[in-house]
Amino acid sequence: MSRKELISKVGLRLDGRRADELRRIRCKLGVFSEPDGSAYIEQGLTKVLAAVYGPHQVRGNRLKAQADAVIINCQFSMAVFSTSERKKRPRGDRKSTELSLHLRQALIAAIEVEKYPWSQIDVYVEVLHADGGIFPACVNAATLALIDAGIPIKEYVCACTASIANNNQAMVDISHEEEILGGPTLTIVALPMSEKIVLMEMSQRFHLDHLKSVLEKALEGCKNTKNILDQAVQNHIVDVGASTGWASTGEKVKR
Amino acid sequence: MHTTKIFIKKNKIGNYLKHAREHYIRDDIYCGFESCDKCTRATSNLSSKHVNKCNLLKNNHYLILDTNVILDQIDVLDENVIGNVIILNTVLKEVKHRNMPIYKRLISIIENPSRHFYIFVNDFNKGTYLKQELTELINDYNDRCIRKACSWYIEHIPDETFVLLTEDKNNRAIAQQEDIPAYSIVEYVQNLTANENLIDKLAKKEFQEKFNAADIFPPHLTIVEIDKGIKDGRLHQGTFRASRDNFLEGSVNIQSFEEDVILRGYSNLNRVIDGDVVAIEVFQKDQWVSPSELVLEDDTVNALDDNLERKELEISKQRTSKKNIKPTGRVVGIIKRKWRQYCGILQEGSAAVYHLFLPADRKIPKIRIETRQAETLKTQKIIVAIDSWPRNSRYPNGHFVRALGKIGDMKTENEVILLEHDVPHSQFSEEVLSCLPKLPWLITEEDEKVRVDLRGIDICSVDPPGCTDIDDALHCRPISDDKLEVGVHIADVSHFIRPYTALDTEAASRSTTVYLVNKRIDMVPDLLSSNLCSLRGGEERFAFSCIWEMDHNANILNTKFHKSIIKSKRAMTYEEAQLTIDDKTQTGSLAESLRNLNKLAKFLKKRRMDNGALVLASPEVKIMMDSETHDPIDVEVKKLFETNSMVEEFMLLANISVAEKILNDFPDCAVLRRHPEPPALNLEPLVKAGKHLGFEINIESGKKLAESLDQATRDDNPYLNTMLRILATRCMLQAVYFASGTFQKHEFFHYGLAVPLYTHFTSPIRRYADILVHRLLAVSCGADATYPDLMEKKKTAELCQNMNYRHRMAQYAGRASVALNTHLFFRGKIQDEKGYILYVRKNALQVLIPKYGLESTLYLGKKDEKLDIFTYNEEDQTQRCADVVFHAFDPVTIRLSMDSKNIQHEKFVLQLVFPVIEGFSVPPLEDVEMPEPEIPHKKRKK
Numbered sequence A: 001m002s003r004k005e006l007i008s009k010v011g012l013r014l015d016g017r018r019a020d021e022l023r024r025i026r027c028k029l030g031v032f033s034e035p036d037g038s039a040y041i042e043q044g045l046t047k048v049l050a051a052v053y054g055p056h057q058v059r060g061n062r063l064k065a066q067a068d069a070v071i072i073n074c075q076f077s078m079a080v081f082s083t084s085e086r087k088k089r090p091r092g093d094r095k096s097t098e099l100s101l102h103l104r105q106a107l108i109a110a111i112e113v114e115k116y117p118w119s120q121i122d123v124y125v126e127v128l129h130a131d132g133g134i135f136p137a138c139v140n141a142a143t144l145a146l147i148d149a150g151i152p153i154k155e156y157v158c159a160c161t162a163s164i165a166n167n168n169q170a171m172v173d174i175s176h177e178e179e180i181l182g183g184p185t186l187t188i189v190a191l192p193m194s195e196k197i198v199l200m201e202m203s204q205r206f207h208l209d210h211l212k213s214v215l216e217k218a219l220e221g222c223k224n225t226k227n228i229l230d231q232a233v234q235n236h237i238v239d240v241g242a243s244t245g246w247a248s249t250g251e252k253v254k255r
Numbered sequence B: 001m002h003t004t005k006i007f008i009k010k011n012k013i014g015n016y017l018k019h020a021r022e023h024y025i026r027d028d029i030y031c032g033f034e035s036c037d038k039c040t041r042a043t044s045n046l047s048s049k050h051v052n053k054c055n056l057l058k059n060n061h062y063l064i065l066d067t068n069v070i071l072d073q074i075d076v077l078d079e080n081v082i083g084n085v086i087i088l089n090t091v092l093k094e095v096k097h098r099n100m101p102i103y104k105r106l107i108s109i110i111e112n113p114s115r116h117f118y119i120f121v122n123d124f125n126k127g128t129y130l131k132q133e134l135t136e137l138i139n140d141y142n143d144r145c146i147r148k149a150c151s152w153y154i155e156h157i158p159d160e161t162f163v164l165l166t167e168d169k170n171n172r173a174i175a176q177q178e179d180i181p182a183y184s185i186v187e188y189v190q191n192l193t194a195n196e197n198l199i200d201k202l203a204k205k206e207f208q209e210k211f212n213a214a215d216i217f218p219p220h221l222t223i224v225e226i227d228k229g230i231k232d233g234r235l236h237q238g239t240f241r242a243s244r245d246n247f248l249e250g251s252v253n254i255q256s257f258e259e260d261v262i263l264r265g266y267s268n269l270n271r272v273i274d275g276d277v278v279a280i281e282v283f284q285k286d287q288w289v290s291p292s293e294l295v296l297e298d299d300t301v302n303a304l305d306d307n308l309e310r311k312e313l314e315i316s317k318q319r320t321s322k323k324n325i326k327p328t329g330r331v332v333g334i335i336k337r338k339w340r341q342y343c344g345i346l347q348e349g350s351a352a353v354y355h356l357f358l359p360a361d362r363k364i365p366k367i368r369i370e371t372r373q374a375e376t377l378k379t380q381k382i383i384v385a386i387d388s389w390p391r392n393s394r395y396p397n398g399h400f401v402r403a404l405g406k407i408g409d410m411k412t413e414n415e416v417i418l419l420e421h422d423v424p425h426s427q428f429s430e431e432v433l434s435c436l437p438k439l440p441w442l443i444t445e446e447d448e449k450v451r452v453d454l455r456g457i458d459i460c461s462v463d464p465p466g467c468t469d470i471d472d473a474l475h476c477r478p479i480s481d482d483k484l485e486v487g488v489h490i491a492d493v494s495h496f497i498r499p500y501t502a503l504d505t506e507a508a509s510r511s512t513t514v515y516l517v518n519k520r521i522d523m524v525p526d527l528l529s530s531n532l533c534s535l536r537g538g539e540e541r542f543a544f545s546c547i548w549e550m551d552h553n554a555n556i557l558n559t560k561f562h563k564s565i566i567k568s569k570r571a572m573t574y575e576e577a578q579l580t581i582d583d584k585t586q587t588g589s590l591a592e593s594l595r596n597l598n599k600l601a602k603f604l605k606k607r608r609m610d611n612g613a614l615v616l617a618s619p620e621v622k623i624m625m626d627s628e629t630h631d632p633i634d635v636e637v638k639k640l641f642e643t644n645s646m647v648e649e650f651m652l653l654a655n656i657s658v659a660e661k662i663l664n665d666f667p668d669c670a671v672l673r674r675h676p677e678p679p680a681l682n683l684e685p686l687v688k689a690g691k692h693l694g695f696e697i698n699i700e701s702g703k704k705l706a707e708s709l710d711q712a713t714r715d716d717n718p719y720l721n722t723m724l725r726i727l728a729t730r731c732m733l734q735a736v737y738f739a740s741g742t743f744q745k746h747e748f749f750h751y752g753l754a755v756p757l758y759t760h761f762t763s764p765i766r767r768y769a770d771i772l773v774h775r776l777l778a779v780s781c782g783a784d785a786t787y788p789d790l791m792e793k794k795k796t797a798e799l800c801q802n803m804n805y806r807h808r809m810a811q812y813a814g815r816a817s818v819a820l821n822t823h824l825f826f827r828g829k830i831q832d833e834k835g836y837i838l839y840v841r842k843n844a845l846q847v848l849i850p851k852y853g854l855e856s857t858l859y860l861g862k863k864d865e866k867l868d869i870f871t872y873n874e875e876d877q878t879q880r881c882a883d884v885v886f887h888a889f890d891p892v893t894i895r896l897s898m899d900s901k902n903i904q905h906e907k908f909v910l911q912l913v914f915p916v917i918e919g920f921s922v923p924p925l926e927d928v929e930m931p932e933p934e935i936p937h938k939k940r941k942k
């Protein structure tokens, strides 16, 4: 019953992390000038770009417009070179459509939708390189891009994965290698500050005995991710501020 | 939180795909030294209290090992002498990759705190990580990493000495250039103070003295050549099975031949050992031979004698009868060695340091070892491992691993039985024990909510005396005038053993509890097997219940399954239960329910028999032990009561009901038990034996067979029927576990029980199959959650395979233990006993002595030749001497004694007492009261 040992005798994972450590996150806001907001994120080797347009008037079928809430339109795609085997279709396949829907659901939970009736926000995410946990990276990138676009959100919406190693140890932020060798993966999208879970998905069924610990790990991962994103946003504000003459105050924030 | 600083990408090219993987280099890895103030502390077993003393070095020192040292010399590392060893992660990973069993042994050494081993994760440590060069071979890279770690330690802890042990000359030379002290393990061990016994344990690739001896075996082909040969169809792959009786003969089963291919003679066998997977070449038909009936033992005693010719001659002398020739061939290469460690003894007669080791398993050749402690080892059972078998050596080279204890000692012999039958019997590890519930174990309100409370019902268990792992209990109560409620309650083991825990993995690996005569090797730790899971009288326990509504004729009206809490009123023995039933003055509810159960069981049994279930027999004996000395004091046949059958019927019924339920709910992954119908060929001896006695044994179907067995009785020989059944039992195939998705529906049939579906549900404490069945049933009735492996038929099939293997081995081990104790009991005794002839052979009679459940051979003359006073009639299967004729199943009186000349293979010696044959039989012992046996020597009409 034992699958491959994903945490070694000394408590390290295949890439050298401990069970509760996230991969390195690097991110940047405002990477494009064309969209209203944009962000780039690296979680380990998974790299995602996000762009946000809007809010703007509802395009296309005007009948879709809603009186009480903004329409959120999400599109997920993967670059053809993002996986080790070249992808044939970057978007529009079943998986992309499903992830687009999930992303929309995640963002609706964070955006103050009632602020922009009769309008629309478009969110584009593109995976440049996939190495496990692509959906969480997309959610995190989209959050940053929304912030860059200045769209009011209730709080950060963050996502993270978790799984079970060696049949009984929960571990967080699953890399592609671990996804392949290991057991089922749990993905959650959460509002970490209010500890609300927005979305939860399992690649396979978990044994009930393990679900609680895996869920806790994933939630903890979301909180840690939020702290890192928060830091990135603050740094970004300082940088932007510096270029617009708030330099002195910016310095203070930095210290 | 996240202390990762540097980040290096590793690229792996394969199949034209580029994979990138992350590799986090850490700065928080502990060096393992308590004295260090540079590192973050963690746990480490290294200790300044342990001192390694070696003449090569002035001071105490710490050892860093290369992979080859661990792979070749794990037996040396097993010894307590060597401690304070740093195992680099690079090395650990390589060992794991190259040899899993050695890896497991290494881990258990590392986990033992008194050995002071420490794993240093050099490949993730900032100071010791190295990047692999593009053109660098993996071996060179690993060597470089190992040396880097050595120099790092030398610099990191300047006060201590670090020594690299490696078998690789090249690596040693470079290390010395880099100022790292480096030695080979042989050098190191030879210079250890107090090394005496350790030297013996060094693996021998080559014995020095024999370096320039001429080759006596042909070379083996390389793997590439073998692959090519197999593709061309010139060579065949198969597993080698050595002959038990002739050490120069064996056979290989290959797919393209219906019959096994015979291999004979030294050079054709070409250094193959039982179990090895080999490539063979099959000879032209004119060179084929028939299997020899010869018993040939390797009687060489000189360890350095490499002369093969003498024995070869003997075997070539044997004339081949043209009639019975079989495909014959020779070994040209070894595909996979299946060497294990062997139990056995040192052979007397060798001088100096080279000795021959005599394995207990007759199929394994003698092994040459080097030891300086032969005097002590001669009285011991020892374990030896094979290291190599070079072309110039008549014997494989091996080394002494450890001594098990004194020859003939009960503890030693039990150990030998367990080892030789591959029974996992080490203590449960800490990790496994940590999965057990904490005491005191209490039933919570939660438990009460999800379980049916049956504590008020009069439940009892019926088992053999002294049983402490009680896994079943029963009840029966009337629920209306014409209806009874019957319950079978099975210990809820799956409540305690959760999937994906170390406990579960261990139980799955063991698969069964093994019963030796005076020792039980549990499948699950004692706390569960004898306490929390055992349905002891008067204690509240969790159970999985199977409840039927029945009418008074034992027709099932309704079946349900649920988890429950029970409180057994009493744990009874079969005898007590029988007395309770028979004692009419007892009218309590327990007695009443036992009577009802007994009544119902009779209906059930009748119905089963009518369907054609076979009643088989095998003489089961019970060995009475002296409670003080643990020596066997008597051997007797097990007594059976009506209540044995009563309990059995309800267990069968529960198993059948559960099998139907789980197959219905899980058509693909239900764990079931099938018993295939034996092919007609197997049953031939039975049919023949019947024919000679004048009975027609019909083997058309199980039902027909059962009927004809029932009719085969004769008033003048009441034991005859039992004998036939014993014979029938031996013709049967083994029943096996399987996953329902891996067989066709019609193959599910259980031949012996004559039921279409069967499984094991009733003994989860001692069988892993039952745990799986419990889990399936729990999912089925919503009492527990499922998990992915349970639903995967491939996983289930793998588990079944292991369970079947362990089961078989447990049976063999049990029998070996009974045989051992019977031998011990008979040592030095001479007795006349009544027996029955089981088979008539060309030069012997196979005799069964029911009193001891013992079967042995009465030779009609010396081993290979036959006294000419006997005439063998192959047609009738009789032996005749004047007017005495021996038929199969005839009663005889036999003198039993023990031949202990060969201490590893003691055997019974039988002599005929009655019927009297002038010049052959012996007079009866005077002090034995001789029952007058039925007269066998009157010629019977057919």
Ligand SMILES: [Zn+2]
Pocket: B030, B031, B032, B033, B036, B037, B038, B039, B156
């Ligand atoms: Zn240190």
